Amino acid sequence: MNERYLSVIQVAELLGTTVRFPRRLIEERRIEYVKVGRHVRIPESAVRDFISAHTVEPRERSRAHYGRAA
Numbered sequence: 001m002n003e004r005y006l007s008v009i010q011v012a013e014l015l016g017t018t019v020r021f022p023r024r025l026i027e028e029r030r031i032e033y034v035k036v037g038r039h040v041r042i043p044e045s046a047v048r049d050f051i052s053a054h055t056v057e058p059r060e061r062s063r064a065h066y067g068r069a070a
Contacts, residue, residue: 005034005041014047025050 006014011022022042025031032046 004044006044006047008040008042011042011047015051 008019008022008026012019015021022031026033026040026042031050032043034041034043
C-alpha cells in the first residue's frame with residue numbers, strides 16, 4: 001500500500017484553490033476520500049483521476065479556418 005493520502009489543505013495547494021473547493025468536492029461526494037477518525041484524507045490517485053476527468057483538450061482547427069495567405 002504505497003498510496004499517499006493528502007489533507008484538504010494539501011489538495012487545495014495542489015489544485016491552486018482555496019480550502020473550500022476540496023471540502024465542497026468531499027461534501028458533494030465528487031471525489032474519493034477516506035475518514036480516519038475525524039480527519040479526512042484524499043488519496044493522491046483520486047486527485048489525479050479528478051484532474052484527468054475534468055481536463056479539456058484543445059480542438060484541432062482545420063487550415064480552412066485560418067483564411068488565405070496573401
